[in-house]
Amino acid sequence: MSRPQPAAERPGPSTPAEHKARALGLTSATGLVVGSVIGTGVFTMPAVLAGAGTSSLVVLAVVALGASLLAVLFGQLTRRVPNADGGLYAYARHEFGDFAGYLTGWCYWVSAWAGNAAIVSSWVLYVDALLGLDNPSGWVNWGIALAGLWIPAAVNLAGVRQMAWFENVTVVLKFVPLLFVGVVGWFFVSRGNFGAFNASGGSLYSAVGIAAGVALFAFIGVEVAAIIAKRVRRPGRNVGRASLLGTAASAVLYLLVSAAVMGLVPHDTLVATGTPFVPAFQAILPLGWAGKLVAALAVISGIGALNGWTLVTSEVSRATAADGLFPKAFAWADRKHTPWFGILVAAALPSVLMLWRYTASSGLTVFTFLVNLSVVTVAIPYFFSACAQLTYLVSRRRRVRGLLLVRDLLIAGVSVLFSLWVTFAAGYAAVYQALVLLLAGLVVYAFLNARRHNGEEAAKPGEDDTTQLPHAA
Template sequence: MSEAGTKTGAAPGVALPILTAMVVGSMVGAGVFSLPRNFAQATGVLGAVVAWTIAGLGMLMLAFVFQTLAVRKPDLNAGVYAYAKAGFGQYPGFFSAFGYWASACVGNVTYWVLIKSTLGLIVPAFGEGATIVAVAVSTVGVWTFHFMILRGVREAARINQIVTVAKLLPILLFIVIVAVALRGEVFGANLWGGAGLSAGALFDQIQATMLVTVFVFLGVEGASVYSRYARARADVGRATVLGFLAVLALFASVTILSYGVLPKDKLAGLRQPSMGGVLESVMGAWGAGLIGVGLIVSVLGAYLAWTLMAAEVLFVAAKDADMPAFLARENRRDAPVTALVLTSALITAVLFVTLFSDDAFTFTLELTSALSLIPYLLAAGYALRLALTGETYDTEPRGRGKDLAVAALATFYTAFLIVAAGPKFLLLSCIIYAPGTILFVLTRRERGMRVFSPAELVLFVVVVVGAVLAIVGLIAGWLTI
């Protein structure tokens, strides 16, 4: 699949509104509907405000990083993966591509879990989204979307733009209704999130929300991933920032306004999607139904966007000879066939893993966030390296100081998130990364090159050791899913 407009008779590039809709569509999915409960389980109003401020600033710095890299490195497509490879070498670049792809696939499982949990109110056999019946029906859905996307990437992108508009309506209606129904005494009682709140306790509360905020902001790089389709290169950065700011306002409003409707302990005990429970307490059963319909539309739209992005990363990596050549195959509609097959296959496999999870939604949410952190860290680190070394600034020196500060903050923020995530999900991530290295080995052999450099071999050994520890931990019971 060549860059937009380079083939004779090719369709024109994607315009700014569609790119922005893809960013918003990528981020507004299952996460927003789970925010009231997830935040109430961790903190009160004060902690939520501080958490969104930290997450907003940190992710805004990351959005600016993608904006800067899109302009200064216009030859690098597929965003996250391409930046990691250019900055840190072949194997870390592979890790970024594979980890980002795996994160997208696991994230898509959360969508199916939440859809079936929502429908479980009507169809008890679906339970909370991880029963045998729920997994079987979800698997049919996975492959239905698979064949729809095979009809063409640009057609699927335009469908996503329509879905993005449709799914925002119930969320905006929720914000208006809850804002009108807000009770000052309830909001005040939820202010501190616990008795005798200290600075240390507040920090712990905020830290407990970090993986949730990462999950809901996944997709901030969506326009960068689709950069090769953009009508104008500058639109990639504009779409990233515009989409991010819109979604930040949406997420913060849903979270904070909910504290004015129900006491914190009741918010924390709501069934997911907890936005439905909040609206039900105000408007009755139809409120939960409205959110349920909005969630299904929203999640299916986000699923479409993330499946597109996941396949695109594998496809571009294969075109750049950083994944096996078979992943670069396309059909007559320019859809990356084998990359889509591998994507749908991993989603299906993780769906079956949820049968053994105590809390399938929370497990897949946190694993998705953990898998995304290494690719984000490498992208931020690459932007920091460019600013420090002055690469690309010799002909366009303006803004180097600002870019250095932004990249440093983004790098610090993503490193902090890795620490906040703790060792559990890093170890579980190794179970995915270690066997995934088979694709790297195949790629290097196809090119007749040495598989690992000494430093890369050390990194591979570390990942294998982490995978072994994780498997032992799962068997022994000190790691759980």
């Protein structure tokens, strides 16, 4: 006979409005995970990995395993936490209180919209290639970037169902061709094209560092089903499954495609190109339109990723605002339960960053900053979530269940270590920049907390800690 679930951990009955808002089933939630994980990065990742050597494939597999454990962890937390709205934010708040919840929500929100800016920055390059634009001006590229940010915003404003349909279509359109390279491409692979195990020119540690950065950024998105748990039907069952299925599918595709491209393109050529899929496609199909096809695939992949991340960015801010830990405007929703203000902000902030990117002389520096910033700021919510589960497991709130407890402790413990490694691998500069933004978030929290406590009964005489001045003689 199974132990009844404690009242504090049982989800309450959903209202008709909440039931209507849960428009995503297992298929759509899984598609959202895949669409969020696989963006434009997969089209440049093989070239970066090749710079580290074939050892990078081992690093990619290790990161994939860590991401899969996080997917299992988020499923466990969604089943346990009574109100998992907001995912990682909700886990931290449930276990550690409002302040930890706010820090988690703030860091993840920053990571989400900064990541959108990084995605659209890469996406613009493929749009230029597709349209045949040679050396377009910064203003032209900014206009393209605005289209990449605001088209997904418009789709999300139309409603969750329309967003899910759009996401499923883009996932299929980008998944099938990439799978074609990862499967058919192996029939054209040449062993002599693979580089050395360590091709970094330095130590094996240096090679691991090169590969880890792009691999870690590639798997950001494993948590999106948990973030939008309020939009998922039967979240206790489907969030974990969607997270694991989506992560596993993305991992298999990443490994197949990256290894195949390394074997299709000579190593010296691969490390010198920013569009590795062009020579890879030409090795399979020696046709002149390969470059246009690759650009079209990257454009579809990027717009799908931006579509999903626009929803995720608005959902984490909505959930945090609903609990009074974010400005109230982020909780504003229309009759379709769409957080329209959060969606607009999720598109507006990257738009401003892109204006900076295309009017400043250090555009590549800005892009690198956004990538590294996204990695560190998302590692903090990962760490809080893993610690929340670890706290629960070692406390007396759970009856010891032998091997099941050992399994769950192993998942939580490895997730803690993985989150720390993600932070370390991002580099000192990224950690420093993330710390500055975290401190800026504390200033915002100070005003929000003051407003939450405004109007409370003042302390009685003698109960405050202010020093009383002596009366004049």
